[in-house]
Amino acid sequence: MILGIETSCDDTCAALVTGGGEIRSNVIASQGLLHARYGGVVPELASRRHLELVDAVVADALERAGVGLDEVETVAVTQGPGLIGALLVGLSSAKGLAATRRLPLVAVDHLHGHVTASTLGPGPGAKRPARLGAQRSPIEPPYLCLVASGGHTFLARVEEPSSYTVLGQTLDDAAGEAFDKGARLLGLGYPGGPELDRLARDGDPEAFSFPRSAPGELDFSFSGLKTALLYRLRDEPDADRADLAASYQRAIVEALVARTRTALEREGLARLAIGGGVAANSELRAAVEQLGVPVWVPPTELCTDNAAMIAGAARFLDPIEYPDYLALDARARAV
Ligand code: KG4
Numbered sequence: 457m458i459l460g461i462e463t464s465c466d467d468t469c470a471a472l473v474t475g476g477g478e479i480r481s482n483v484i485a486s487q488g489l490l491h492a493r494y495g496g497v498v499p500e501l502a503s504r505r506h507l508e509l510v511d512a513v514v515a516d517a518l519e520r521a522g523v524g525l526d527e528v529e530t531v532a533v534t535q536g537p538g539l540i541g542a543l544l545v546g547l548s549s550a551k552g553l554a555a556t557r558r559l560p561l562v563a564v565d566h567l568h569g570h571v572t573a574s575t576l577g578p579g580p581g582a583k584r585p586a587r588l589g590a591q592r593s594p595i596e597p598p599y600l601c602l603v604a605s606g607g608h609t610f611l612a613r614v615e616e617p618s619s620y621t622v623l624g625q626t627l628d629d630a631a632g633e634a635f636d637k638g639a640r641l642l643g644l645g646y647p648g649g650p651e652l653d654r655l656a657r658d659g660d661p662e663a664f665s666f667p668r669s670a671p672g673e674l675d676f677s678f679s680g681l682k683t684a685l686l687y688r689l690r691d692e693p694d695a696d697r698a699d700l701a702a703s704y705q706r707a708i709v710e711a712l713v714a715r716t717r718t719a720l721e722r723e724g725l726a727r728l729a730i731g732g733g734v735a736a737n738s739e740l741r742a743a744v745e746q747l748g749v750p751v752w753v754p755p756t757e758l759c760t761d762n763a764a765m766i767a768g769a770a771r772f773l774d775p776i777e778y779p780d781y782l783a784l785d786a787r788a789r790a791v
């Protein structure tokens with residue numbers, strides 16, 4: 457049994473996953489409300505809240521899985537990338553839990569977690585089965601993965617679940633950031649992605665044309681889009697908000713889907729997984745189903761940040777034995 461801990465941003469998460477990839481529990485304590493009044497995540501507040509919550513979240517994950525700490529064989533934790541103070545809380549907590557029991561520890565790359573989220577499946581012991589979109593069984597390599605979240609947007613080729621190759625990525629804003637900034641300009645709350653998604657349902661996606669920038673075959677660029685929305689609102693202050701939301705969302709989704717299609721063809725891959733918070737977007741979820749390959753769309757709680765994907769990725773990595781991991785440091789940036 458693997459205990460996973462994830463504290464890279466503003467969710468305090470712990471999960472229990474078996475060696476076979478069955479999710480036994482997946483607890484997510486969201487700090488959304490804490491940061492909402494500031495319109496974004498305040499790093500220092502996030503670290504302090506992680507510190508307050510992490511022990512209770514781990515205890516909750518154990519209880520929901522119906523296992524004791526003595527049944528945990530490995531501790532997995534996010535090492536980076538993310539907010540350094542936030543990461544350190546999870547890492548220190550994981551080291552403490554592992555060291556007192558002389559358990560091995562696995563340091564996991566947060567993005568590797570997103571890339572392998574669809575390799576997890578429901579277990580017979582799962583209290584709430586983790587549905588994997590239209591696909592009921594875990595995905596198997598080789599596959600293409602589109603990760604789109606508030607902090608990252610990239611396409612990855614997965615040959616072996618132990619690693620991934622980035623084929624293209626955003627050169628400026630992440631797709632989730634584009635959603636959040638667009639939502640803010642439209643006067644919606646934070647995080648804006650889900651609200652913009654909702655507003656767009658009542659709008660005409662063809663009402664306005666927004667730029668589709670093409671920085672490279674498989675790279676993304678979203679910062680020009682938010683500026684275009686800003687100017688549009690300045691020039692047409694009475695423009696229909698739902699039409700703007702629908703057209704803006706269409707531009708983001710089309711950029712994601714077009715690069716995904718190109719990558720599938722260029723790489724000769726026949727399976728697709730999507731992940732990250734933006735994978736919760738209704739238009740994106742519908743659009744990827746039209747790509748003509750089987751698609752794994754994880755349930756929302758495996759798309760947004762969670763510890764099940766961290767424990768899941770740890771299955772494919774080499775554990776570090778006690779006491780070697782005590783010197784391990786968190787890292788803010790992707791490697
Ligand atoms: O993966 P995630 O929970 O955290 C990061 O690692 O960043 O992603 C959060 C991002 C936010 O930008 C949020 O607005 C976006 O995912 N998001 C959505 C939707 N739900 C969440 N964007 C568009 N449509 C949604 N339904």
Ligand code: ZN
Binds near residue numbers: 570605732
């Ligand atoms: Zn993430």
